[in-house]
Amino acid sequence: MKKETLYVKIAKVMEEQIESETLKLGDKLPSIRTIQKLYNVSINTVKQAYLALESKSLIEPRAKSGYFVSKAGRRKFSLPSVAKMKTTTQEKEPEDLISKVFNTLNDQTITQFSLGVTANSMLPIAKLNKGMINAIRRLDNGGTGYEPVQGSVNLRRTLAKWSFVLEGKLGEDDLVTTSGAMNAIFNCLMAVTKPGDTVAIESPVYFGIQQIVKTLGLKAIEIPTHPITGVDLEAIKKVLPRLNACCFISNFSNPLGCLMPDEHKKELVRMLTEYDIPLIEDDLYGNLFFGTERPKPCKYYDEAGIVMWCGSVSKTLAPGYRVGWVAPGKYKEKIIRQKLVQTISTPSLYQEVIADFMENGRYDLHLRTLRSKLYSNCLKYQGAIEAYFPEHTKISQPQGGFMLWLELDKKVDTAELFDQAIKQKISFAPGRMFTQYNQYNNCMRLNFALEWNDKLENDIKRLGRLVKANL
Missing domain, CATH: 3.40.640.10 (Type I PLP-dependent aspartate aminotransferase-like (Major domain))
Incomplete structure (x- = not known):
């Protein structure tokens, strides 16, 4: 049996155990070595199975403790669709839309869900400034x-x-x-x-x-x-x-x-x-x-x-x-x-x-802290989207990075939605920006590398209301 099939099979068994509550929220999972011996597979195969479960927010790792059934595992929304292959020539480029989104980037009053950078508060700016002075002296x-x-x-x-x-x-x-x-x-x-x-x-x-x-x-x-x-x-x-x-x-x-x-x-x-x-x-x-x-x-x-x-x-x-x-x-x-x-x-x-x-x-300590914040943010964003967006919204399950991809009802045009959101001081990246074809018009990308607070949650709530108003 192929290695890929094995890890999918192991992940499926555990997912069923979580769904049936044989494994309950907060339960510790068997160790990677235990699963390896049980299924007679490689360590890497078990890691892939656990990564697949983690990507669905069904389980989460805890430092020096192992894996646990995640409290975020009760997922309501499906994954986004996979696009079909297109071989026709490219259609109208989304350059005007890209320019429109980028023109909002310097406005400090706008919540920038569209921006692909981490919040300044998550970066070691003071240490880098100190390093700059040292480098000038040394070079x-x-x-x-x-x-x-x-x-x-x-x-x-x-x-x-x-x-x-x-x-x-x-x-x-x-x-x-x-x-x-x-x-x-x-x-x-x-x-x-x-x-x-x-x-x-x-x-x-x-x-x-x-x-x-x-x-x-x-x-x-x-x-x-x-x-x-x-x-x-x-x-x-x-x-x-x-x-x-x-x-x-x-x-x-x-x-x-x-x-x-x-x-x-x-x-x-x-x-x-x-x-x-x-x-x-x-x-x-x-x-x-x-x-x-x-x-x-x-x-x-x-x-x-x-x-x-x-x-x-x-x-x-x-x-x-x-x-x-x-x-x-x-x-x-x-x-x-x-x-x-x-x-x-x-x-x-x-x-x-x-x-x-x-x-x-x-750098290793900075990365650990940053990853922890991003993972926590990801779960909070997903929870807020499930709470405030329409029922049939589809949402990605990123396993790293800081981008969420949302697929909305076909009736929603996110390029038009962007114009409405900007008036409410909320920015996001419309899906049409991410293709050369006339597709993903009902999709959007959100950056979750922003400091989570009540205002941010309220902005997601207001964005959800706008989406509902466009149905």
Whole structure:
């Protein structure tokens, strides 16, 4: 029996036990080793089963205590639908809608459910400011000089050390620093494609990736994406001969929050290696996991150097620093040449601050605290949406990151709803922004990386009322 089938089977048995209240709210689950011996499977299979249960908020991990049946497990709303594959030419781009949403970002009076950043109160700003002063003192010329094109040696060395999940497969020489993850993705696509080439992307997809694809004159094939397990591998197989590159967020995609299982990652890399198709992997949210351990990226399974692993600290430390990186595999020299032409180098000051914080600033402690807040927020948002939104609302079950994807009744047009919400000082990202086609018009993305308080809950309540008024 396949490993994937085994973990699904184990998860299903436990889900039935929770539903029948054989396992009651607050009960401790058997340990991973106990389940391993009981079913005669690998530790990883049991972990996948527990992760699947956790993603549905049926169970939750507690530090040094194990897994427990979650009090949030009584879920009322279904998961969002999976879109069907479309192969027609793209329709009207949602650029006007994207501009409209972004034009509200500097208004401090608006509750920004649309923004893809964590609240300032969740970031270690005082420590970073202190690090900035230290870096200015330490650097030659106070950080005003050029640095190597490949990027800060300190940052690359620290990143290589921090890539525990890759188990030592990366060294400092394998990395190139960039101006954030978007710049890394842009450079990767530019390095491996030419205008007119075809790229596979998720559906729904982060609108920034969609805009890069268009800017470079590429054609996009949107791959149906499941809200729990990610892109549909069978759909990718059908279009493989037409592809020149793939660009996916394998860990906690934006906007769905889905997590590609290890076996899917391994198979995806195998398939693409066979056809020598590069995979641009955006692992921006990988450190924001709600489970017990950081999921591996596709890069872990890459032996041929086809995976271009991109990341940044924009979601965990400092969005405005624009510190990102890429491990470009066999395309490294091309990326370095492009960077030299575009920017000569990236600012050394911010890279040194981030390197110092990762090395000496208790980055691990900051991440633990941040993950805990985000997971708590996720459950609170889901609870509020179930309380205040219409009964047939569908809602994603993110396993990390900080985005929720809502699917509303077909009668609701979220582009029109956005105009109504802005008048009430509430912003969100309408679903039409996340596709090149005329779909997801009844969907929205909400950011839950905001400080939870009574005002925030009331804003979700008011948004729910607006949705009901549009039925």
